[in-house]
Amino acid sequence: MDKITRIGVDLAKNLIVVHGVDSMEHVAVRKAIPRQKFLEWFANLEPCLVAMEACSAAHYWGRKLRALGHEVRLIAPQFAAAYRKGGKHVKNDRLDAEAICEAASRPHMRFVALKTADQQNVLVLHRMRSGFVEERTALVNRLRGELFEFGVFLPQGIDAFRDHFVEALEDGTTELDGIARAALLAGWHHIHALDEQIAWCDSQIAARVKHDTNAQRLMAVVGIGPLTASAAVATVGDARVFRNGRQFSAWLGAVPKQASSGGKTRLGHITKQGNTYLRTLLFQGARSALTSAHRRTDRLSRWIVQLHARVGWYRTLVAIVNKHARILWAILAKGERFDPSYTPIRPS
Structure with missing residues (x-):
């Protein structure tokens, strides 16, 4: 058998299917492994890239495989499903493992950070x-x-x-x-x-x-309390996996859904994809920030008041959630502290 370079794993409760390829993209292994022997099989394997869907128990298995020396990458299920032969009409464990293995080879694939x-x-x-x-x-x-x-x-x-x-x-x-x-x-x-x-x-x-310094810095934002700060730190983990705050906001589902074509931009309602729980907490915090914005004089609060007068209550809530999401990303990814009067310096 040639050296296995990449393995796609379709996780399940009792029987886990693996699909591995070598450096020439030839199928090197395709088998089902009982859950009790899963780690033993990987322990006897040379370190390689292991890809799994970000589903139940994926973070646990990812930590165990990483401890064995393997490089672990988690893929969102909707990204892996596009590579399944037969599409949504044909589905089984072997096809899922093959699709995960194929998706992990894409150079621009987005991966999910492994949680501790x-x-x-x-x-x-x-x-x-x-x-x-x-x-x-x-x-x-x-x-x-x-x-x-x-x-x-x-x-x-x-x-x-x-x-x-x-x-x-x-x-x-x-x-x-x-x-x-x-x-x-x-x-x-x-x-x-x-x-x-x-x-x-x-x-x-x-x-x-x-006792969490990151959560303490997040709580400096008006509308972000202990519950939201704790959930953000625990859910996001390493915010550097997102290139910028806009990408993080899109992951939360707080950006408009697009139906653009022919050079015409058509924006609809927010996508509501991503983490529902964290997005809900941010909307609750946005209501608090909007309700009390008229009592503050900082730059962010003045922007909220002016936006509310121009576009109304609900659109302002979405804008505040989007703004808070980008602020949270900057705090977590760059280690910065929140300044409500911060003015961005745009290049000339």
Whole structure:
């Protein structure tokens, strides 16, 4: 067998398929390996380029393979799918591994930065918190809907729900019987338990942010709190994988979707691709920055106020998210500190 120079790996829970080529791009190996023997097989292989899709467990396997001396590159699934024989109509593990191997050979292919164990540990807190928030929202809507069936109408908003739920449950004029009231009360207690879990996650994230210099520098931006700063540092990792702030903003999905042709530029809504969680946090921070911009006098705040008067609320939110994304990239990639009155020097 010739020396293997590049391997495409299609990850799975139990059976992992590999597709390797030599220096002449001839197929050198194509086989399925049980998960228990995956690292053993690579340990007996000379160091080479290993490409995988950025999917579940990809960062774990990437760290293990890198420790064995291999060069690991992660590819976004949508970039690898374009090289699969048969396109979207034909799909199996062997074709996926071959497509990943082919995609990794492209000179202008974009790769995903390999996350460290510390980054993934922080992201566990964020994902658990996000799940608790979704569960709490669903439970509040369920309780509100059940009361609606008995003619009890609570005002919108979770704060208003907290203020009026117990009063509505204790109202003796409704048709609720004892069993229904007990069931709804159990849901009320569960909401309090979820509140405690969310508060615990917030405290753990805030404690980690205090010892993270990158997160501290990000929090100097108005609208960027501990939650967003922690998520940005853990999600992005090495921001230098992006050439500039514009590319980072496009990765977040905060740029317009293009349908341009024939020299005519047609821009639509934002693409909403990339990391949904981080983009959502940036939009929440943009609302805070926009609401309080009139109380500040720095250059960035004046720009926000003028833009709001010219294009309206929602377009200004998108512009602020785009601006914040580029600022975050500059802070993380260049190690700079945020200056709200900074004026860029354009070449003459």
